[in-house]
Amino acid sequence: xxxxxxxxxxxxxxxxxxxxxxxxxxxxxxxxxxxxxxxxxxxxxxxxxxxxxxxxxxxxxxxxxxxxxxxxxxxxxxxxxxxxxxxxxxxxxxxxxxxxxxxxxxxxxxxxxxxxxxxxxxxxxxxxxxxxxxxxxx
Numbered sequence: 001x002x003x004x005x006x007x008x009x010x011x012x013x014x015x016x017x018x019x020x021x022x023x024x025x026x027x028x029x030x031x032x033x034x035x036x037x038x039x040x041x042x043x044x045x046x047x048x049x050x051x052x053x054x055x056x057x058x059x060x061x062x063x064x065x066x067x068x069x070x071x072x073x074x075x076x077x078x079x080x081x082x083x084x085x086x087x088x089x090x091x092x093x094x095x096x097x098x099x100x101x102x103x104x105x106x107x108x109x110x111x112x113x114x115x116x117x118x119x120x121x122x123x124x125x126x127x128x129x130x131x132x133x134x135x136x137x138x
Contacts, residue, residue: 013037016059020110022091026071027084029093031105033063038107038116042131043123045077049085050092053131056104057116061096064103 016035021028036058046054066072071088076098084094095104107116124133 014115016063018110018114020093020105021068022071022086022089022093022109024071024086024089024091026068026088027066027086027091027093028068029105030065030067031059031063031110032065033060035059035116037119039120039122040118041122042125042127042133044126046095046123047126047128049077049083050106053127054092054095055107055118056095057107057110057114058102058104061101061103064094064105 014035014037016031016033018031018035019029020031038055038057040053040055042053071086072084072093073087074082074084077083080098082094082096082098083092084096085092091109092106093109094106096102107114110116121133127133
């Protein structure tokens with residue numbers, strides 16, 4: 001499944017009151033509002049930025065509050081798309097289209113318990129040969 005089809009299928013349905021951070025704590029954030037369940041993305045860019053696939057939730061950008069951002073750096077990975085990461089520890093935190101009012105948050109950076117579950121798999125055709133995607137996924 002492609003990202004463009006995803007927003008029609010997977011909607012934000014859970015009310016979030018979540019916190020998260022990068023490994024070193026240089027970037028800390030809060031989510032207050034509706035949160036989408038987790039989608040695993042196997043696209044090449046996600047693999048290159050994370051070292052594996054990305055598991056991400058998605059929220060309205062207005063519902064994401066970055067409380068500590070001293071080490072947050074934004075990188076325009078392709079025209080019109082940005083990725084946020086910690087320039088101290090390298091933590092992969094956020095992904096967004098510049099023209100969108102929503103932002104993806106890497107699920108592994110959210111403090112547990114998250115109350116989220118994995119509901120979709122996208123770009124499975126780009127997965128590396130060592131990855132085994134669960135049967136019936138996607």
